[in-house]
Amino acid sequence: xxxxxxxxxxxxxxxxxxxxxxxxxxxxxTPFTEVLEHMGKLLPDAGxxxxxxxxxxxxxxxxxGAAATGTRAATGSVGQGLALMQESLSELCxxxxxxxxxxxxxxxxDYYQSTRGGGHGDYRHIVLAPSDVNEAxxxxxxxxxxxxxxxxxxxxxxxxxxxxxxxxxxxxxVDFGPVPDKDWKLTGATGGTGHARIVSTVANDRLDVPxxxxxxxxxxxxxxxIERMRTGIExxxxxxxxxxxxxxxxxxxxxxxxxxxxxxxxxxxxVRIGLVRPITLWPFPSDQxxxxxxxxGTALVYExxxxxxxxxxxxxxxxxxxxxxxxxxxxxxxxxxIAPDLDVELLTIxxxxxxxxxxxxxxx
Amino acid sequence: MTQLLPVIPSxxxxxxxxxxxxxxxxxxxxxxxxxxxxxxxxxxxxxxxVEMIDELELAARSxxxxxxxxxxxxxxxxxxxxxxxxxxxxxxxxxxxxRAKPDCLVFTVQGDGDMVNEGLQEVIHTAAxxxxxxxxxxxxxxxxxxxxxxxxxxxLGQRTKNTLEGRDAKRHGYPILxxxxxAPLDGVAFIARCAVNNAxxxxxxxxxxxxxxxxxxxxxxxxFIEVLTMCPTGWFIETGEAPDYLADKIAAVHAVGVxxxxxxxxxxxxxxxAPDKTGSDTTR
Numbered sequence: 001x002x003x004x005x006x007x008x009x010x011x012x013x014x015x016x017x018x019x020x021x022x023x024x025x026x027x028x029x030t031p032f033t034e035v036l037e038h039m040g041k042l043l044p045d046a047g048x049x050x051x052x053x054x055x056x057x058x059x060x061x062x063x064x065g066a067a068a069t070g071t072r073a074a075t076g077s078v079g080q081g082l083a084l085m086q087e088s089l090s091e092l093c094x095x096x097x098x099x100x101x102x103x104x105x106x107x108x109x110d111y112y113q114s115t116r117g118g119g120h121g122d123y124r125h126i127v128l129a130p131s132d133v134n135e136a137x138x139x140x141x142x143x144x145x146x147x148x149x150x151x152x153x154x155x156x157x158x159x160x161x162x163x164x165x166x167x168x169x170x171x172x173x174v175d176f177g178p179v180p181d182k183d184w185k186l187t188g189a190t191g192g193t194g195h196a197r198i199v200s201t202v203a204n205d206r207l208d209v210p211x212x213x214x215x216x217x218x219x220x221x222x223x224x225x226i227e228r229m230r231t232g233i234e235x236x237x238x239x240x241x242x243x244x245x246x247x248x249x250x251x252x253x254x255x256x257x258x259x260x261x262x263x264x265x266x267x268x269x270x271v272r273i274g275l276v277r278p279i280t281l282w283p284f285p286s287d288q289x290x291x292x293x294x295x296x297g298t299a300l301v302y303e304x305x306x307x308x309x310x311x312x313x314x315x316x317x318x319x320x321x322x323x324x325x326x327x328x329x330x331x332x333x334x335x336x337x338i339a340p341d342l343d344v345e346l347l348t349i350x351x352x353x354x355x356x357x358x359x360x361x362x363x364x
Numbered sequence: 365m366t367q368l369l370p371v372i373p374s375x376x377x378x379x380x381x382x383x384x385x386x387x388x389x390x391x392x393x394x395x396x397x398x399x400x401x402x403x404x405x406x407x408x409x410x411x412x413x414v415e416m417i418d419e420l421e422l423a424a425r426s427x428x429x430x431x432x433x434x435x436x437x438x439x440x441x442x443x444x445x446x447x448x449x450x451x452x453x454x455x456x457x458x459x460x461x462x463r464a465k466p467d468c469l470v471f472t473v474q475g476d477g478d479m480v481n482e483g484l485q486e487v488i489h490t491a492a493x494x495x496x497x498x499x500x501x502x503x504x505x506x507x508x509x510x511x512x513x514x515x516x517x518x519x520l521g522q523r524t525k526n527t528l529e530g531r532d533a534k535r536h537g538y539p540i541l542x543x544x545x546x547a548p549l550d551g552v553a554f555i556a557r558c559a560v561n562n563a564x565x566x567x568x569x570x571x572x573x574x575x576x577x578x579x580x581x582x583x584x585x586x587x588f589i590e591v592l593t594m595c596p597t598g599w600f601i602e603t604g605e606a607p608d609y610l611a612d613k614i615a616a617v618h619a620v621g622v623x624x625x626x627x628x629x630x631x632x633x634x635x636x637x638a639p640d641k642t643g644s645d646t647t648r
Contacts, residue, residue, distance in 0.1 A: 023460065049463040049464070054489040058486060058489065061457050061486070062456045062463070065460020068447045068460070068461060069464040087450060186445045186465075187425075187445075188426050188445055188465065188468040189424050191392070191417075191426050191445050192392060193443070194443060195443075196445045196446070197446075198440060198447075198448070200439070200440070200447075201448050201450075203440045
């Protein structure tokens with residue numbers, strides 16, 4: 001293990017290259033820009049290609065083409081750029097191509113976009129949400145592993161903090177075990193054999209499939225694929241001091257780091273409080289989370305938005321715990337950088353008043 | 365004109381094996397029927413592409429990226445590797461394939477609705493980058509798959525489902541001439557506009573496709589082939605009259621000929637393939 005002090009963007013870029021990523025295409029946009037810069041520096045020396053695409057539409061298209069050749073390929077942007085990519089991001093599920101997509105988001109308003117998506121048809125993306133640079137370096141590599149395993153796009157949802165904070169980080173290659181052979185990849189080599197490969201979203205393989213143009217059949221297969229991913233991908237969640245907790249905070253990504261300290265502060269005052277942090281946002285760690293929240297009885301959900309993940313928390317507990325939302329949108333003047341709300345003192349006060357309000361509800 | 369098939373006597377056992385249509389199909393087109401209309405120009409164009417790939421002995425290193433249109437239904441019939449793109453997006457996918465597999469021959473097959481309407485920016489930037497791919501535009505001036513609606517290449521006066529009285533510049537704007545639009549870009553090595561309305565033009569189509577593919581493999585830069593094709597169902601023209609309509613009306617605007625060829629730049633003028641700007645006579 002080698003630890004280096006690196007900016008998050010560089011750590012993410014190095015980890016991707018170490019994971020075998022050899023193609024990257026993107027369009028600059030804060031706070032994603034530095035990832036693109038670092039990929040542009042790193043990939044040529046690693047024998048790869050990085051393209052500064054003319055728009056996000058082309059960036060995801062180029063990534064699609066590279067991924068179809070079996071190359072580990074990634075793209076990314078912020079939520080705004082991913083909004084442009086939605087048609088391709090949804091169709092890539094139907095094309096069954098493994099690509100990794102970074103969203104270095106502005107705040108946390110893209111939870112729905114990441115977990116529900118704004119593309120067409122029925123599809124799911126695997127979504128991973130790191131909360132610090134080391135975890136990001138690990139999860140971008142896991143994203144390639146999961147994408148290859150499930151032949152499906154995998155998203156890594158970061159933010160301005162993850163992109164710009166310097167941390168001591170290990171970006172070495174992580175071995176997540178074997179992935180299936182890419183026996184579908186296009187290399188040109190199967191042409192003229194009578195069984196040339198086709199990677200298509202609208203047609204079944206070739207003429208040896210009886211219903212080669214039955215698009216309806218092809219679409220219906222998506223159900224099975226989604227269900228296999230839903231049950232086959234191990235959901236990940238961090239529990240912090242929840243064993244004896246009567247109240248549990250729920251947060252993902254950067255805010256969870258601040259709330260961990262809030263938990264420490266309140267614990268010093270004798271408050272039995274803990275924190276759960278979903279790491280996989282899809283599949284959502286519903287069972288694990290429900291077990292913790294049900295035991296505690298009360299959940300306080302914090303997000304840097306008007307309340308999106310709170311829906312998944314409510315679906316997970318299905319009424320078996322009280323779920324309160326205590327988050328809010330919080331931006332600097334630019335609308336994408338530091339969130340003034342992420343202040344441990346302020347958040348401690350916020351959680352305390354929420355606890356008081358819950359207690360009053362219980363008394364009355 | 366209908367050609368009668370020879371009658372094979374069935375009063376006694378055959379003395380030689382019968383021939384089926386597939387016996388005449390080129391090697392890189394798989395047996396069986398295709399789903400495109402009789403009289404459509406697209407199968408001729410696609411056949412020309414795969415035959416040239418075979419002639420160049422590139423069958424085992426080619427990837428075709430298909431757009432969305434009628435021709436999409438033809439792609440599973442090819443014994444060439446195929447990547448299916450979203451509507452308009454084929455040039456970006458082709459870029460990704462080519463950058464990841466620089467030794468492959470990479471081409472797109474797109475209609476005018478796909479390339480010129482939906483994805484114009486894709487092909488322009490791919491051309492400007494000098495991307496070593498060949499983009500093939502099958503231009504019939506209509507959205508054939510939806511039933512014959514106006515595209516960005518529909519010529520003035522052409523009747524379509526949403527220009528029933530003919531395309532009128534005042535109401536519908538002017539057609540985009542794709543080959544001429546791309547020609548000034550520095551990244552472009554070769555552009556030819558061909559047609560598949562008669563045997564002469566099919567021969568030229570094959571020759572120019574072969575040249576474009578060869579130039580790609582030599583690393584010359586972006587190569588572009590525009591093929592004017594007939595649409596028997598989308599045009600307000602009898603199928604049998606479509607080839608002449610193509611020559612008289614479509615090619616009068618979208619003129620057939622080599623529009624750009626950097627390999628010819630250092631040759632003398634007499635060696636050049638003369639651009640045929642006048643259109644209809646030789647086209648017909």
